[in-house]
Amino acid sequence: EVQLVESGGGLVQPGGSLRLSCAASGFTFSSYWMSWVRQAPGKGLEWVANIKQDGSEKHYVDSVKGRFTISRDNAKNSLYLQMNSLRAEDTAVYYCASGLWFGELFDWGQGTLVTVSS
């Protein structure tokens, strides 16, 4: 059974940093594109970033470019999102998701809440 478990969310002040993690199991992690998708409270879904199987390609939505960095450790079956210079508008539940191709989101974790507030 595919499992994606996010962690690392919490309350952070504007301008602060946070690192999210996603632990994967039940599938061959190194064979899948991995993505982060977020959902602000009461709002819709927004794709944030993704990374190719071997980490050679990384893509970001414009609003996080230069502030967020996606990475992965295939030996640890883990995905990460380093978030710097956080803003109030980054407040959201962050989901990790897996897929075979760019942008595919076949399986999802349960999400971790990030709140940016003073």
Next chain:
Amino acid sequence: EIVLTQSPGTLSLSPGERATLSCRASQSVSSTYLAWYQQIPGQAPRLLIYGASSRATGIPDRFSGSGSGTDFTLTISSLEPEDFAVYYCQQYGSSPPTFGQGTKVEIK
């Protein structure tokens, strides 16, 4: 970026009725890269349809997808109580991947 517009915003129906949800793209989307998701409040989204018309594993056959180019449709042939939720379309044929704003299917 490709903008996806879903309609209607809210669909009020009774169990057993047919639901038809629309997703219109601002430019042509390859059918290969069009997906639909279901989100029940408090839960993560779940993939229903990929490639515009292929059901994901474990998805009941009352869910079907169709369309091409700029117009796509999700149909639920006969609503079950567990189908009342928010539905999102997504394109992932061009970067960035984008979602529609969602259609809420509520109990009438």
